[in-house]
Amino acid sequence: MQERNISASNFEQCQKCSICETVCPVMANNPAYGGPKKSGPDGERYRLKNGIFFDDSLKYCLNCKRCEVACPSGVKIADLIQRARIDYGTHSPKLRDMMLASTDQMGPLAGAFAPIVNYSLSLKPVKGLLDATLGIDKRRTMPKYSSETFVHWFKKNAAAGQDDFKKHISYFHGCYANYNYPALGKDFVAVMNAFGYGVHLMDERCCGVAKIANGMIPAATRDAKINLEAFRKSLSKGREIVTVSTTCTMTLIEEYPELLKVDNSDVKEHISLVEQFLYKAIASGEVKPVWKKDWKAKAAYHCPCHQERLGLGIFTTELLKMIPGMELTELESNCCGIAGTYGFKKENFKVSQMIGRPLFDSIAAAAPEFVACECETCKWQIEMSTGVPVKNPVSIIADALDLEKTSELNCG
């Protein structure tokens, strides 16, 4: 007899129209993968009958959620697949998967030796070693680790003045801004401060997305609970939670209840992506931007899959369109192919690059100075594959704003 019984993922609403199969980037490139319909609702009916119908090919799903965006019936297909991997998967995570997944544990270690790690990760023999022993593809450019974490920088340079502001928010920086790219966190603080918001950090853990994808559910659940406690504490002080990472945000808002079964209903309304937060503040007249007079840029916007799933891409484009010197092309919706740690795995590298091809081609056709994109893993993939720099919208805004004048206008 089975433990589980009813799916909360609306799977019986599936009409078998198979539209999900037409948007699945993996199915088009990897014949070993059955696709979202077969792995999701079709498979689920049979898994409910007998767990033996769990199929190992579900691991090829990169959880991009494009199937969910396309589904006319509201079936949470990717959740079904991820949930099935959690419930029925029998393999324990490999060392490599655990390394890739533990972004917060590898981060501190690597950060302390950042110059050495970065140097050694970029050397061919080392990559070959990773390839052979861990199954991390050697053709992959590894994310660089920063020598000073964002948190360390913030405590030393920024924390002191934050209480002086009239309005306050809590910043969920995520692993990426902390370990790999503190400049993003610094831009965030600069922008928020200019608009008159004091920025505060919380006792945050990794959102857990990589742990979920790699089957480390107990660890992810533990972290989720710690994060939600931190959010509640922040909200009790009247501080909304603002994030910069699309995927972290999706995990905090949607995957906690769906996949980890951790209730976030009391806080999820108070978690905003920074673009959403700023758009609403500017549109309502709550804050006023002063843009640099001579700022000009030709950019192309790539909407990350998870941003599309969250339905929040419109805030980024509307916000970027407010910048007077911005010439913005919206790229056709396509997956870049990396999907977090997925593209780092040796077995997925080729498929990952094939999936990204239409996006890379559309970027080449648009010929922008840079690509605007909220997602850190898309950034790695696009920069590695096209050579075009990718900027987070927050960094673009930090650059386009006249920070001093904005600050004068909003902090007075």
Added chain:
Amino acid sequence: MPLNNDFDVIIIGGGITGAGTARDCAMRGLKVLLVERHDIATGATGRNHGLLHSGARYAVKDSESAEECIRENKILRSIAAACVEDTGGLFITLPEDEDAGFGLDYQKKFIEACIKAGIEARAISPAEARAMEPSVNPSLIGAVVVPDGSVDPFRLCAANVTDAAMHGAKILSYTEFLDFIREGDTILGVRVLDTRTGQKAEYRAPVTVNAAGIWGHGIAEKAGVHIGMYPAKGALLVFGHRVNNVVINRCRKSADGDILVPGDSVTVIGTTSTKVPFEECDNMEVTPDEVRLLLREGCALCPALADTRILRAYAGVRPLVADDSDPTGRSISRGIVCLDHETRDGVKGFVSITGGKLMTYRLMAELATDAVCRKLAVHKRCQTAETPLPGSADGRIETVSKHFEGIATLGQKGAAGRQGDLAGKIRFDSEEDKQLVCECEQVTLGEIKYAVAELGVHSLSDLRRRTRVGMGTCQGTLCIRKAAKALAIALGDPSLEGKLAADYLDERWKGMRPVGWGDTLREMEFMQRVYKYEKPYSYDEV
């Protein structure tokens, strides 16, 4: 009349009783002919819950039926492993049952009656019941665990037919009984019509067995004997997926819609009981009132049903032997009626086997075969209780799946679940054979070819009964085309494809109409669009 039209026994009816009788007769060395006007398992056999009764349902009112059930339950578990699933069953007591006089006092009486009939029954707490079956109505006040299970009647019937054929029986489906060949007071054989070719034929045997379910009434009339039969319609609903994994019953006097059975990939609620005229038995329509009633009662057993998609509705007719004292049809024993018309009516060479239920088919077959053997002075012991049916020697999905080369695909595991160890006969030589034709039910082209070659398939409905093709969430919207093509080719006449598909669409449509709202209506619109507009049916492009 050529000699090969002579048999020891002719059985009319390819339901489970006829199939079981054919098997038993053939295993006892008789030369058997079975005639069925449609496909096997098309009457009441294929139109019930698929409940492997523990007998608990009958324990209080009809201990004889209860004892029969639990004996046959144990036998089926051992001889038909590929057709049954050991789900276990619950009899739950709800707060409102207390007011109706079926509270926990009744539960006590129920358990005692079960134990007396030899049915293992024990009370568990509501919390234990919720843990055992999370979908059960959480407000239950008591529950009893019994050894219920589910049984796939199509598979069970096909396995009996297959085994009969392996023991030399001749099986003629799509062969309609027209009349008896009669000399004085002796039945000498039957005149039949091949409904596919329109050809008539005569077959002779010293004994003819009437095993035609409710239609046995009319067949008996043709022999000039009267069996007071009583058609009791029972309607059921199929839900889109398995909502429960344990059979849920109401612990009260039998009533409408109080059994919820998980069977294969779906859940079935039933049933109702209405007396219907004989002329309606050939074409049952489920009424809106029946749907409403089943949904209401189903939700009392399992509240999640209120939000679960209903795939279709269907109805069957129980072949009850009439008892004029109770108009509802529920009080009479579902007891077995085996009539030797020579002693009863003075008509020689004619036996009727009727009454009973799916659960007791084997016992019915044994009694009928005993009667046949007495007439033929054959002294052979019945072996159907010990000999596993084809596919059931070691029919568990887990074991069968190991026999496929490499890692079993979903389609191969699906086949293992349906065909038991006979799945080993399916050829997966080419990639094409491994491809799924029906994605909802994980049916491969290889399995379809096997079914056509070995299991007597002539239409897509026949194929559905052997393989579940088109039985899933889309009700064939995505697979009818592919399946019709595969079937037409396997039957050796590709031009049949359009007709096969059109017939099947009408058949699917019939079951969907009574539940045509919500997601089912969405699917119906999609189906119309796929077959009428986006890709109007054409034979060349499939």
Added chain:
Amino acid sequence: MMKFDVVIIGGGLAGMRAATVLQTEGLRCAVVAEGLSLHDAPRSEFKAAGGTILAGDKVVGGVFEGDRLRSVRTEKLGDVTLEADWFILATGKYFSKGIVADMDRIYEPLFGLDVLYEQDRSKWFDPAFSSHQHFLDFGVRTSDGCALKDGVRIVNLIPAGEVLAGISSAEGDAKARIQKSALDAVQMIRRN
């Protein structure tokens, strides 16, 4: 609040056709598209013309003022509403939930618009699959091209495509009729 000239609800054939024409003619359009449509409805031309697509989002309700629809709320945008002068309802029939059937009635789920349908469910279907199926005729009522809500004509809410009574994809000429209804909506917006 986000302000557009026209908000198109539904990203199928009718919605994208109307949206692309209007956006190209210089009106600022947003399309709310819950899921992909079964009809091939290219979105690139609309996007290239600067149109906004809210993919995977869905309208969950609206605010009416007298005989006008002021704004709509979507699931993903939360308290940020979409305001527009014109709204085109191109949500399709049952499959895309433009109209929804339950056991006893058929309704338009977003705004509770008036729907034309047969009350007796036994008349919805013909037993022969290939015959005309009456349930495909149902859809929202219109008066001079505009939707009706409790009998009141909503002057800036124009249904187009299969959500309309009398247009269904299971009919041979549906594609042409769907596009025509979209262009009728465009005409009405142009005229006013």
